[in-house]
Amino acid sequence: MKKFPSDFIWGTATSSYQIEGAAALDGKGPSIWDAFTGIPERVHNGDTGEVACDHYHKYKEDIQLMKDMGVKAYRFSISWPRVLPTGKGKVNEAGIKFYSDLIDELLKADIVPWVTLYHWDLPLALQLEEDGWTGANISDHFAAYADLCFDRFGDRVKNWITLNEPWVVAILGYGQGVFAPGRVSNSEPYLAGHQLILAHAKAYNLYKEKYSHQNGVIGITNNCDWREPLTNSQADKDAAERALHFFLAWFADPIYKGDYPDTMKERLGDRLPTFTAEERAMVLGTTDFFGLNHYTTMYAAHDDGTVKKERSVYGNGGISEDQMVDLSLDKNWTFTAMNWAVVPWGCQKLLEWIDERYDRPDIYITENGCAYPDKIVDGKVNDQARLDYYKGYLQACQTAMDKGVKLKGYFAWSFMDNFEWASGYEKRFGLHFVDFETLERTPKASALWFREVIGENSADV
Numbered sequence: 001m002k003k004f005p006s007d008f009i010w011g012t013a014t015s016s017y018q019i020e021g022a023a024a025l026d027g028k029g030p031s032i033w034d035a036f037t038g039i040p041e042r043v044h045n046g047d048t049g050e051v052a053c054d055h056y057h058k059y060k061e062d063i064q065l066m067k068d069m070g071v072k073a074y075r076f077s078i079s080w081p082r083v084l085p086t087g088k089g090k091v092n093e094a095g096i097k098f099y100s101d102l103i104d105e106l107l108k109a110d111i112v113p114w115v116t117l118y119h120w121d122l123p124l125a126l127q128l129e130e131d132g133w134t135g136a137n138i139s140d141h142f143a144a145y146a147d148l149c150f151d152r153f154g155d156r157v158k159n160w161i162t163l164n165e166p167w168v169v170a171i172l173g174y175g176q177g178v179f180a181p182g183r184v185s186n187s188e189p190y191l192a193g194h195q196l197i198l199a200h201a202k203a204y205n206l207y208k209e210k211y212s213h214q215n216g217v218i219g220i221t222n223n224c225d226w227r228e229p230l231t232n233s234q235a236d237k238d239a240a241e242r243a244l245h246f247f248l249a250w251f252a253d254p255i256y257k258g259d260y261p262d263t264m265k266e267r268l269g270d271r272l273p274t275f276t277a278e279e280r281a282m283v284l285g286t287t288d289f290f291g292l293n294h295y296t297t298m299y300a301a302h303d304d305g306t307v308k309k310e311r312s313v314y315g316n317g318g319i320s321e322d323q324m325v326d327l328s329l330d331k332n333w334t335f336t337a338m339n340w341a342v343v344p345w346g347c348q349k350l351l352e353w354i355d356e357r358y359d360r361p362d363i364y365i366t367e368n369g370c371a372y373p374d375k376i377v378d379g380k381v382n383d384q385a386r387l388d389y390y391k392g393y394l395q396a397c398q399t400a401m402d403k404g405v406k407l408k409g410y411f412a413w414s415f416m417d418n419f420e421w422a423s424g425y426e427k428r429f430g431l432h433f434v435d436f437e438t439l440e441r442t443p444k445a446s447a448l449w450f451r452e453v454i455g456e457n458s459a460d461v
């Protein structure tokens, strides 16, 4: 592979509910995922995050493995109900201590913490008492929680991400109901999306007003697949563009341009909330970098409503009837265990699309990776398919960078196999294999490969 700039940020990522376990330990309150996993049939095998990778107890071992890999940065999330068991009010000092110790241990290992405030484990109390992300007060509760985190950790944490993938929260949590809180609706996703944007903006502004002396950066992470026009027809080109608006511009346009894209306003009518002038001003410009999670690509074609919907809408890029877009796949592509297609050129095109639409922002890929049915044989995991995936996507990143895209860093998802939400433990995204009986960790071939790549691409090695 060609070289990356020596100041490129190499990292790996996880999230609290997916790895920590200790779901009811040391004063942690329940989250919506603790509740959701308790509902029959919602999660593959009835798996839960009760123990997960037991990172809560094994974090030192995990940081040593990260150090062995040579990563410069580690993206993890704070569990809101671990530090505020009911989402507001009384602080759980044992929860604060866990993250404080984790941060200290990372800094000792020369690994820079990148901290996500919300990676989907909403305090259950806020779901029940405030209607979760559709509630009118939720953005203020989020800002108060963010304030606590900046106050307690901001002396050492200089890289913050407010929300992980508001699209997933809104569409999978409130539209399709396949993720917590499991609600099904064709209007609630847009209400939830609106509150998520306000919550993000309030936390951003609070950080800038009250904690500027901490000299950190703060942004938001959105997820987006690439949408390639199925044919050269103008109708299909427009459909692909529209699909990207409903996927990414939904959340990025208010922040970079001050309002929702017209495509959404036209199609959704009064199901899409409107920002007041004051809110528009509050939201505009509230991100220091463009955080992107990217995994896959689909073809998009114009759908005038006559296309038969056979496919599952899971991962379909929004509520498809609203978009008038039909999504499809190329049978010749290769697919991961999630049935997500491996299409590196889609990553390049998406990076260029973001570069152009949002006026050349600094971009960090805060997640990219793949699941495969890994097996441990003689103490080794030969995950050649994952290695090929990473190689392809990193080369696509380089091509985009050669064309001027300001990609500044890359976080591989995920540091280790973990609780993959509705798919449970069966889908393995990790660079490290986890035996979920013994909780033993083993670096996969891809982790060893990353160690070489990072070594060859870092100034201080």
Ligand code: PNW
Binding pocket: 015, 018, 164, 165, 168, 223, 293, 314, 315, 316, 317, 367, 413, 420, 421, 429
């Ligand atoms: C992301 N989709 O989730 C999350 O940030 C991670 O927690 C997760 O483990 C990872 O990607 C792999 O799934 C997504 O349907 C879940 O488009 C679903 C979708 C996208 C991202």
